[in-house]
Amino acid sequence: MRISLNWLRELVDINVSPEALADMLTMAGFEVEEIEDRRTWADGVVVGRVLERQPHPNADKLSVCTVDIGADAPSTIVCGAANVRADIYVPVATLGTHLPIIDLTIRPRKLRDVPSEGMICSLAEVGLAKESEGIHIFPQDSLQVGMDARPLLGLDDVILDLTSTANRADALSMVGIAREVAALTGATLKLSEVPELPVKSGGKDLALRISEPGACPIYMGTVIKGVAIAPSPEWLQRRLQAAGTRPINNVVDVTNYVLLEWGQPLHAFDGDRLRAIAGSSDLTLGVRFARNGETLTTLDSQARKLTDQTLLITANDQPVALAGVMGGENSEVYADTTNLVLEAAVFDSVAIRRSARSQGLRTEASARYERGVNSAELELACRRALALLGELAGGTVDIQTVADARPGGAMATRTIELRLERLNQVLGPIELDKEARPGEGEIGDLPPTEVERILTALGCELTPISAAGDVWRVSVPPYRHRDLEREIDLIEEVARVYGYNNFCDTLPAKTELGFLSPDYALTRQIHHAFKAVGLTEVIHYSLVKPDGDNQIALSNPLFVEYSALRTEMLTALIDAFQYNLEQGNGALNAYEIGRVFWREEDGLYEGDRLAGIMGGDASVGRWVRSGREQPMTWFEAKGVLESAFRQLGIAVEFQPDRRNPLLHPGRTASLWVQGERLGTFGQIHPQERQRRGLPDEVYAFELDLDLLLEDMSDEARITPIFKPYSAYPASDRDLAFFAPIQFSVAEIERAIRKTAGKLLDSVELFDEYRGESVPEGKRSLAFRLVYRASDRTLTDEDIEPVHQKVREALQEKFQVSLRS
Incomplete structure (x- = not known):
């Protein structure tokens, strides 16, 4: 909110510099983002009187003016404005x-051979208008003549651009800031009697007729007759402009002025237009939620389609305004308006937030209603x-x-018990002697007199309820009821007003070096x-589009497109792959670590996942292939x-899988770690590739990150055991056979390792063939088996029995036909 110091000084008796006030407010929790010193905009601009105006001898559109600026002699000024004249x-x-x-410095110069000694200014040149x-x-x-022109232009002011926290709805008004400044400085508050x-x-x-009393606990409608629409007086226009509000006419400007002064949004309807919309001289204003399909053209000339979350003001059930947000164009005040209906109401903050969000609209009024308007001062603002x-x-x-559905007709007074012992326990010791240098003043607890002074200055009423006077019953003022x-x-208010910088600094007795949590350190290794x-x-x-039975939907989404939580991560990666291709960026090889959410019969669940996508030609320099691309194969992907798993020290087994509908049923594998399913890897399903226009060779994977971290954090892996290399030579044997295609290489390799036992050093598939013969x-599969012992050189007598046992096991378990 933009705070005018001139306006503020009318409400509270202060005499501090703008910089000191900005620092004081910032330390109290109100961030002053900018100090706009308007006095610099026209420093050196004085009041002058045009004594004579003559046409310029060498230019048709210029005038030569003789101007009295209070100097010893009148000044000659060349002016190009058409409205300049004498007297x-x-x-x-x-x-x-x-x-x-x-960005202009006035210097003496000649304009078409006529000397000019100054410049007669427009409002745009002193910053009060764009044009x-x-x-x-x-x-x-x-x-x-010769007097400073800034007070006449309203440029003897300083504007503080202030931001308040969401819990301080009262700070979105001049009266609210004045109360705060009075508490901080001890100055006298000067609120005028209404x-x-x-x-x-x-x-x-x-x-x-208030159909939604929960959304509108109080509504006041006042009929005003015989108004004359005209421009507002200059003082009101200047005050609104300083606050960043454009003056419109005297009626609209008054509602905006009260909004800025008291923080209470008001709206003025044209009474005759309301009755024309209602179709009757008997007018009934109502508050209800919109029906799907209703429309309303608002004051910004936008035709808005309403939803059942939009709160409306109606005239005989016809929509005339978005309640607490913006009025309707069909009932606005215009130049010929003579009768008004003034709305003063309090709307529920949640209802206005949803209503404004449903229309993608946020106004000065809705910003205040969303934070919570003080209903206790509604009547005062209306008067x-x-x-x-x-x-x-x-x-x-x-x-x-008036329609008043508040309990008891007004907001009840809240009382809170405050203990001095608890206050000092939370806040700690303070420097009692503020004049002493830091570290040299007397240290102690905050005295009860200071607590009483601060809370009384904030508008609270304190009643001691203990003999020692260190426990109070505090009555909260209505304008701080929500806070x-x-x-x-x-306790927070006492600390804020007393000054956080006046409390003693204390450091922990012992400190220790920071460290990464085990899971975070392992996650960095994965990255x-x-x-x-x-x-x-x-x-x-x-957040994704709602599409699936097991999705978790949000009850209050920002957008319909992002109204559910994702259950898997591959769809977004495929979208990103497609987008990169369409933008000419080539294939996207990427991975993502994130969280997925799903619903089951017994409740809601969430888990972390690691997913990725690969494709395209991984090589550089295609001149050896005449410029042709060589797509990534399934085995390359x-x-x-596997290379990433090898760096992480994870032993992963691949098994055929057909369960993921996004992946090719014949080119998909499930991944297993120590008997537990880690995830899925495979080629994108042909129908999905065709639908998105993707190349054939695109591969994706999705892994359970929690299981991966669990395996990486295994004690045996964290502390590896050294195993010496054998000093004795190895002996290799090749084993070739025909195997049924329903058995995977992983299954065969696992059987070989289990049967061969400790003598087998390694086993590797080096050939696979399907076709003729x-x-x-x-x-046809061919494996190379390497045998080695750590204590001797192996002979044929050592190897052959083991190798023969492997042959027999393969024949028995997989019905292979041996070729060697």
Whole structure:
């Protein structure tokens, strides 16, 4: 929120510099993002009186003006504005003045051979308008020439651009900031009295029907007759402009002014237009949620399709405004408006948040309702607006109808017990002597008198309830009702206002070096391993489109496209692969570590996954193949995955698998670690590739990260046992046979290792053949078995019995036909 210091000084008696005030507010939890010193925009601009205006002798569109700026002699100024004339008061930038808005320093110069000694300014040149058709003419009849023009332009002000936390709804108003500054500085708060106005209650001209009292606990509608729409007075326009609000007319400006002053959004309807929409002279304003399919054109001329989460204001059940967000174009105040209906209401913060989000719209009003508007001061803000409308628009208050569903008709007072002992326990010791240098003042606990002073300054009422006076019953003011709920909230307020920098710094008695958790350290190893094999890390949203029975849907999503939690990670990786191809970036070789979520009959579950995708030509320099690409094969993709496992020290077994619908049923394998399923690896399903226009050779994998980390953290792996190399030579044997194709190489290799026992040093498949001379339903496999002992050189007598045992085991278990 933009805070005008001139306006603030009318509400609280302070005399501190803008920089000191900004520092004070920042230390109190209000971040001042910018100090906009408007005094620099027109430093050196004075009031001048045009004594004479003559046409320029050498230019048709220029004028030569004689201007009295209070100097010993009038100044000659060449001006190009069409509205310049004699006997007017104007702002004049004198010689040496720098105008930062247009980055111009005024120096004496000649314009078409005529000397000019200054510049008559427009509002755009002093930063008060984006564009100006001519120079600014002061409306006053008599001014002192040579006086500083900044007070007349409203440029004797400093603006603080302040951001408050979400729990401080009261800080989105000038009165709220004034209360805060009064508490921080001890200054006197000067809130003006709002007079009571005679108002007739109810009447057939205006009735209320609140269908959603939970979303609108109180609604006040006031009929005002005989208003005259006109521009607002200059002081009001300047004040709104300083706050970043564009002046429109006196009625709309009053509602915006009260919004800025008290933080209470108001809305003015054209009463005659409301009755035209209602189709009757008997008007009933209502509050209800929209029905699907209804539409409303809002004040920004946007036709909005409404949903059942959109809260509406209706006239005889016809939509006329988005409640708490924006009014409708069909009932807005315009130049010929004479009768008004002023809305003053409190809406539920959750209802307004959902309503505004459903329309993708956020306004000054909705921002305040979303944080929570103080309903206790609703009547006061309404009276303030009615008084200003009578003063500035000549309106006469007719009737007022109120629908109040608040418990007891108003917000109940909250009382909290506060213990001094607990306060000092939480906050710790303070420097009692603030004037002493750091470390030299007296250290002690916060005295009870200081606690009482701070909380009283914040508007609380304290009643001692202990003999020692160190326990109080604190009554919270209505404007802090949503913020101060517990004892710890009061303790926080004391610390904030007293100053966090006044509490003693204490360091832990002992410190220890930081370290990575075991799982995080192992996860970093996984990142290094998969990057080392050429995969790039990517990150996708965990939110996806709803599509699946076992998905977990969000109850309050930001967008329909992201309204469910993902159950797998391959779809997003395939999307990324497709996007890179369409953008001409080539095949994407990537991996991702993330979390998936799913629903089962007995509850909701989540787990971490490691997924990846590969494809394309991995080689560089295709000139040896005449520029032709060589797509990655299934075994090359499998080798990339195995290389990463080898770096991680994981022994993974591959088994045929057909369960993943995204993967090719004949080219998919399940991965197993020590008898537990680790994940799936395979080629993208042909139908999926065809649907997305992907090349044939695209491969993907998805692994259970928790199981992978569990295996990597095994004690036997973390502390490897040294095994010496054998000093004796090895002896190898080749074993070739025809094997039925239903048996995998992994199964055969596992049987060989188990049968051969300790003498077998390694086994490797070096040939596979299918085709001519191979029996139907079989394939030719050739393995090389390496035998070695650690204590002797093996002889044929040692090896042959073991090798023969392997042959017999393969014949018995897999029905192989031996060729060697």
